[in-house]
Amino acid sequence: MTDILIAHLSALLGAPIKNVFPLSGGDISQAYCLQTDTERFFCKTNNAGNAATMFATEKTGLETIRATSTIKVPRVYGNGKIDATGFLLLEFIEAQRPNHQDFERLGDELAQLHKVSADYFGWENDNFIGSLPQSNTKNTAWSNFFVKERLWPQFIRAQENRLLTHSEVPSLNAMLHICALLLQDINPSLLHGDLWSGNYLISSNGTPYLIDPAVYFGDAKVDMAMTRLFGGFSPEFYRAYEAHIPTNKWEQGYDDLYQLYYLLVHLNLFGRSYYPTVKKIVERYF
Numbered sequence: 001m002t003d004i005l006i007a008h009l010s011a012l013l014g015a016p017i018k019n020v021f022p023l024s025g026g027d028i029s030q031a032y033c034l035q036t037d038t039e040r041f042f043c044k045t046n047n048a049g050n051a052a053t054m055f056a057t058e059k060t061g062l063e064t065i066r067a068t069s070t071i072k073v074p075r076v077y078g079n080g081k082i083d084a085t086g087f088l089l090l091e092f093i094e095a096q097r098p099n100h101q102d103f104e105r106l107g108d109e110l111a112q113l114h115k116v117s118a119d120y121f122g123w124e125n126d127n128f129i130g131s132l133p134q135s136n137t138k139n140t141a142w143s144n145f146f147v148k149e150r151l152w153p154q155f156i157r158a159q160e161n162r163l164l165t166h167s168e169v170p171s172l173n174a175m176l177h178i179c180a181l182l183l184q185d186i187n188p189s190l191l192h193g194d195l196w197s198g199n200y201l202i203s204s205n206g207t208p209y210l211i212d213p214a215v216y217f218g219d220a221k222v223d224m225a226m227t228r229l230f231g232g233f234s235p236e237f238y239r240a241y242e243a244h245i246p247t248n249k250w251e252q253g254y255d256d257l258y259q260l261y262y263l264l265v266h267l268n269l270f271g272r273s274y275y276p277t278v279k280k281i282v283e284r285y286f
């Protein structure tokens with residue numbers, strides 16, 4: 001972290017930053033713990049050309065979740081760009097390993113977030129999924145939204161990146177047709193949008209925090225499918241969630257359709273190791 005950036009962050013906080021500790025964990029950005037005389041803060045930096053926009057949409061997502069008063073998110077102290085470095089300055093969450101009760105509270109509060117609704121699918125602004133753009137053009141039909149705003153752009157990107165051939169990309173019409181049959185009677189829920197186990201923290205007093213959101217109004221089962229993609233959520237989490245929003249077996253049978261979006265994103269971001277799973281799901285549905 002440069003001296004100019006540290007000076008700028010100190011000015012934002014109104015207190016000099018005395019120590020900067022790099023943190024591990026993020027795939028996309030560099031993460032730091034900043035220490036003033038009295039407090040710790042969290043800062044992410046990134047030198048990509050679109051980093052400042054990425055952090056601005058992350059801030060909007062965090063503030064949107066915060067405004068629901070359903071589940072906590074870290075407070076945002078600032079964001080912007082200094083020289084070529086984008087930054088996002090947040091409240092530092094002292095995290096602990098979650099116990100059963102913490103998972104219950106996470107499930108309970110996520111269900112409250114999912115009860116926040118709208119009369120459309122999508123969002124006021126586009127945002128990002130990881131470092132990739134995520135388009136949120138509003139649509140009143142969930143299946144259209146999921147195909148046109150989620151699957152299709154990632155399929156096109158994978159084809160452009162030569163990760164899938166033309167014949168491995170299903171036709172837009174086939175996807176629209178099949179998803180219209182499978183995805184019916186769905187209400188818009190406010191989603192975290194990228195809910196893997198690296199995107200929640202449990203603070204030392206047992207309070208769950210969501211971090212790194214990619215918010216929009218969509219099917220709540222998208223978030224739940226993501227929790228099951230890479231694991232890291234306990235049975236207590238699902239029991240507490242399902243006490244508010246029951247999930248039936250039929251729905252869980254379609255987890256992989258929603259996981260396909262995230263697997264395509266991973267294929268585009270991290271490469272061929274995700275190809276076999278993507279191909280298997282594509283063959284199952286399309």
Ligand SMILES: Nc1ncnc2c1ncn2[C@@H]1O[C@H](COP(=O)(O)OP(=O)(O)OP(=O)(O)O)[C@@H](O)[C@H]1O
Pocket residue numbers: 023024025026027028029030031042044074090091092093094130198199201211212
């Ligand atoms: N507010 C916070 N307070 C303390 N630690 C945090 C905070 N936000 C994130 N972290 C930790 O910092 C690390 C990186 O954060 P984050 O996941 O937001 O970065 P990223 O580069 O955007 O990552 P990703 O690969 O998930 O897209 C994670 O291990 C996370 O646990």
